[in-house]
Amino acid sequence: MARLAGRKILITGGASGIGRATASLFQHEGAAVAVLDRGAGDWQGTFVPVDVADPASVQQAVRAAESALGGLDGVVNAAGIFSAAGLADTTAELFSRTLAVNLMGTFLVIQAAAPILLASGSAATIVNIGSGVGITPTGPGSTAYVASKGGVIAMTKALAMELAPSVRVNVVCPGAVDTPMTQSFLRDASGSVDPTIANRYALRRAAAPEELAAAILFLTSAESSFVTGIALPVDGGRTFH
Numbered sequence: 001m002a003r004l005a006g007r008k009i010l011i012t013g014g015a016s017g018i019g020r021a022t023a024s025l026f027q028h029e030g031a032a033v034a035v036l037d038r039g040a041g042d043w044q045g046t047f048v049p050v051d052v053a054d055p056a057s058v059q060q061a062v063r064a065a066e067s068a069l070g071g072l073d074g075v076v077n078a079a080g081i082f083s084a085a086g087l088a089d090t091t092a093e094l095f096s097r098t099l100a101v102n103l104m105g106t107f108l109v110i111q112a113a114a115p116i117l118l119a120s121g122s123a124a125t126i127v128n129i130g131s132g133v134g135i136t137p138t139g140p141g142s143t144a145y146v147a148s149k150g151g152v153i154a155m156t157k158a159l160a161m162e163l164a165p166s167v168r169v170n171v172v173c174p175g176a177v178d179t180p181m182t183q184s185f186l187r188d189a190s191g192s193v194d195p196t197i198a199n200r201y202a203l204r205r206a207a208a209p210e211e212l213a214a215a216i217l218f219l220t221s222a223e224s225s226f227v228t229g230i231a232l233p234v235d236g237g238r239t240f241h
């Protein structure tokens with residue numbers, strides 16, 4: 001039995017990386033999926049262009065997704081940008097852009113989708129993508145990104161209270177995942193995961209995007225029907241020790 005049969009789900013950032021793997025898995029599990037992203041990438045299914053940091057664009061895109069899918073009872077917020085800069089190099093513009101996409105973008109999509117999810121009549125779900133660094137930073141040098149992800153984790157808990165009991169809201173907190181976002185620093189010259197990164201993880205490696213998609217599937221499916229407001233680390237054991 002498909003685990004998302006009959007579900008209608010929009011996935012921001014679904015054209016690449018974790019969002020892309022989630023879109024494929026959700027479709028395989030029987031969901032109707034709309035990908036919302038800046039471009040479609042190689043996604044062949046329903047696609048709606050969006051800038052999640054732009055309130056008008058988000059309103060329009062969520063309505064378009066609802067109409068393309070014939071309803072909406074699930075949201076995955078996987079759109080995001082990474083920013084690495086020490087305190088002195090973090091300009092107001094960089095800080096503001098990082099927060100605008102990662103934190104406000106997640107907020108805007110939920111705000112636009114919430115009335116539809118609340119009226120959907122089925123057990124609706126929202127899964128946000130935070131980061132392990134929003135729980136415990138890996139080191140100095142990405143204050144704006146860490147702040148944005150800490151915000152996503154706190155906001156998830158606030159919204160889990162506000163949207164209960166109709167809508168469950170959870171956040172997945174990945175460790176290093178092998179996606180275009182980490183392409184420039186994850187691997188060393190030999191093509192292996194940089195040992196200084198791998199050694200932060202009890203499992204001594206980075207994740208494949210499909211390993212995150214599996215956790216997002218759990219939190220979207222009825223298998224997690226009594227789970228809301230949690231921040232689930234999927235981080236190879238980095239944040240527990």
Ligand SMILES: NC(=O)c1ccc[n+]([C@@H]2O[C@H](COP(=O)([O-])OP(=O)(O)OC[C@H]3O[C@@H](n4cnc5c(N)ncnc54)[C@H](O)[C@@H]3O)[C@@H](O)[C@H]2O)c1
Nearest residue numbers: 013016017018038051052079080131174176177179180181
């Ligand atoms: N890759 C990792 O190691 C890692 C670790 C922890 C958390 N995360 C988080 O997981 C999420 C997915 O990251 P990923 O690794 O798949 O990255 P990715 O770069 O492969 O995908 C991110 C997607 O978000 C889209 N996007 C960015 N800005 C957007 C905007 N303003 N409007 C609409 N779409 C926008 C991009 O076009 C892209 O398709 C992000 O929130 C990221 O912060 C990733």
